[in-house]
Amino acid sequence: MFQPQKGTVLSAMGIISAGYIPPGIAFGSLAIALHVPPIYVISLSLFVYSGAVQSAFLGYWSYGIEPVSMILTAFMLNLRHTFYGAHIESTRENVRFRDIISIGPLLTDEIYAVSISYPSLGSRKILAISIYAYGNWALGTIIGITAATYAPEIVLSILALALPALFLALLVPKVKKGYGVLTAVTSGAIALLGKALGLPSYFIILPILVGVIAGGLFRLVFSGEEK
Amino acid sequence: MNYTLIIMILVLALLSAGQRVIPWIFYSRFKNSENLEDVFNLFAIAAFSALMVYNVQSLTVTTLVALVIALLFAIRFKNVGVTIVIALLVFSISTFI
Numbered sequence: 001m002f003q004p005q006k007g008t009v010l011s012a013m014g015i016i017s018a019g020y021i022p023p024g025i026a027f028g029s030l031a032i033a034l035h036v037p038p039i040y041v042i043s044l045s046l047f048v049y050s051g052a053v054q055s056a057f058l059g060y061w062s063y064g065i066e067p068v069s070m071i072l073t074a075f076m077l078n079l080r081h082t083f084y085g086a087h088i089e090s091t092r093e094n095v096r097f098r099d100i101i102s103i104g105p106l107l108t109d110e111i112y113a114v115s116i117s118y119p120s121l122g123s124r125k126i127l128a129i130s131i132y133a134y135g136n137w138a139l140g141t142i143i144g145i146t147a148a149t150y151a152p153e154i155v156l157s158i159l160a161l162a163l164p165a166l167f168l169a170l171l172v173p174k175v176k177k178g179y180g181v182l183t184a185v186t187s188g189a190i191a192l193l194g195k196a197l198g199l200p201s202y203f204i205i206l207p208i209l210v211g212v213i214a215g216g217l218f219r220l221v222f223s224g225e226e227k
Numbered sequence: 228m229n230y231t232l233i234i235m236i237l238v239l240a241l242l243s244a245g246q247r248v249i250p251w252i253f254y255s256r257f258k259n260s261e262n263l264e265d266v267f268n269l270f271a272i273a274a275f276s277a278l279m280v281y282n283v284q285s286l287t288v289t290t291l292v293a294l295v296i297a298l299l300f301a302i303r304f305k306n307v308g309v310t311i312v313i314a315l316l317v318f319s320i321s322t323f324i
Contacts, residue, residue, distance in 0.1 A: 022308030040232055047240035052271065057239065059278040067235060074239050077274050078246040080267035085251025097252075104248035158319050160284050165297050165314035167279035172301035172310075174272050187273040191280035204277050211273030219265070 009125060012114045016133045019110045023051055024140015025147065026162055027058075032148035033159040034062050045141040049134065050108070052077040055166055062163065069205050076208065084112040088126075091119045099123040106130035179219040187211025293317040 024045070031041040036058070044054045053074045060070045084107050089095045103111075103126055111130050115121060121129070148156065175184055190207035283290055297314035304310070 019307075022311075026308070026311050040229075040236065043236050044239075047236060048243050049240075050243045052275075053239055053243055056274065056278055059282050062282060065232075065235065067231075070235065071238060071242065073274055073278075074242055075246070076270040078243055079270050081243075081247045082250035082267065085247065086254045089251070089254055100248065100251050104251055105244040107247045107251075154322075158315060158322060161290065161293060161314055161318045162311050163282045164279045164294060165311045166307065167275045167282065168294060168297055168314070169301050169307040169310035171272060171275035171279065172298070173305045174268050174275070180268065180272050183269050183272045184276040187276040188280050191277040195281055195283075204281055207277040207280075208270070208273045211276060212269045215269045215272065216266070219269075 008118050008120060009129070012118060012121070012129050013132055015114060016110055016129060017136055020133055020136035021140040021143075023166070024137045025144040026166060027051065027054055028141040028144020028146075029148035029151075030144070030159055030162045030166070031058055031061075032145055033151075033156040033162075034058055036061055038145050038149070041145055042138070042141060045138055049106070049137065050074075050078065051137075052170060055163070055170065058163055059167070072205055073208065076212075080109075081107060088112065088115045091116060092123070095123060099127070103127050103130055106134055108133065177219075178222065179215040182218045183211045183215030186214040289318060289321040292321065 027045070028041055031044075032038065044057060048054055048057070056073050056077060057065075057070065060066065060073075085100060085104060088107075089100075103123065106127075107130070111126065111133060114129060115126050148159070151159075171184060175181055187207045187210065190210055191204065194203045194207065283294075293314045296317050297310050300313045301310040
């Protein structure tokens with residue numbers, strides 16, 4: 001296997017910074033706008049370290065955390081991570097147990113994408129980029145917290161729209177095929193109905209499950225045409 | 228100190244780390260990873276869609292216009308930062324007008 005050039009690592013770091021600092025700022029400032037105490041905001045970024053789960057946490061925070069729904073949602077949001085390590089390992093030789101233990105906890109969507117896009121990157125370089133990404137995420141969160149703490153009330157009320165916009169931004173790149181569209185529309189429509197009827201927070205698990213079932217069935221029935 | 232919140236963050240942290248590391252250790256059981264990616268994506272799509280709807284504070288024409296324009300930018304650029312900035316920009320302009 002050839003050695004990765006310095007440019008490969010630098011471009012990977014560029015991708016990481018572009019992908020981590022702006023959403024980190026958005027998360028930090030949004031959490032403050034939603035009156036989450038800063039210590040919990042930074043704890044989420046340092047310990048949970050998952051943009052999707054942290055965003056879901058804010059979503060639940062804004063209308064009341066219901067632990068079972070929150071944990072189930074986090075579990076489902078993280079399900080995609082289960083194959084990342086396996087896929088990375090399948091593109092490389094000599095991935096050791098200690099690589100799995102060190103890179104694994106820091107394995108995010110972006111690290112996975114970079115690792116798959118640059119197969120020449122060895123485990124040590126992936127670990128270095130993973131630590132760099134972790135630092136970027138923490139830095140973005142701190143910048144966001146600081147900016148929002150000193151922002152006037154009108155700005156914070158405008159920032160409330162950032163949360164649905166964040167979910168929209170996370171959603172769009174994942175919808176690549178017909179069954180993805182059906183999943184999003186089904187889930188969104190049932191959630192809208194639940195919101196209109198004023199159903200309690202744990203109801204949110206229903207649109208998620210129905211959306212997955214609808215999309216899964218569509219995928220199963222029309223898998224030939226979709227591929 | 229809100230101990231419920233601390234426990235919740237700890238559980239989420241363990242869940243996030245566990246779901247990344249444990250399946251990788253049992254790599255041999257996950258052969259068809261591309262197929263799994265599609266399935267797991269469905270969970271993310273459904274969750275983001277439901278959470279997006281639930282977190283719109285008030286469904287007004289202004290909010291809707293801001294989100295539709297943000298959607299167009301999200302489709303075009305597929306960038307989280309750009310999408311949020313556009314949504315906030317449109318919403319701010321209409322709020323101040």
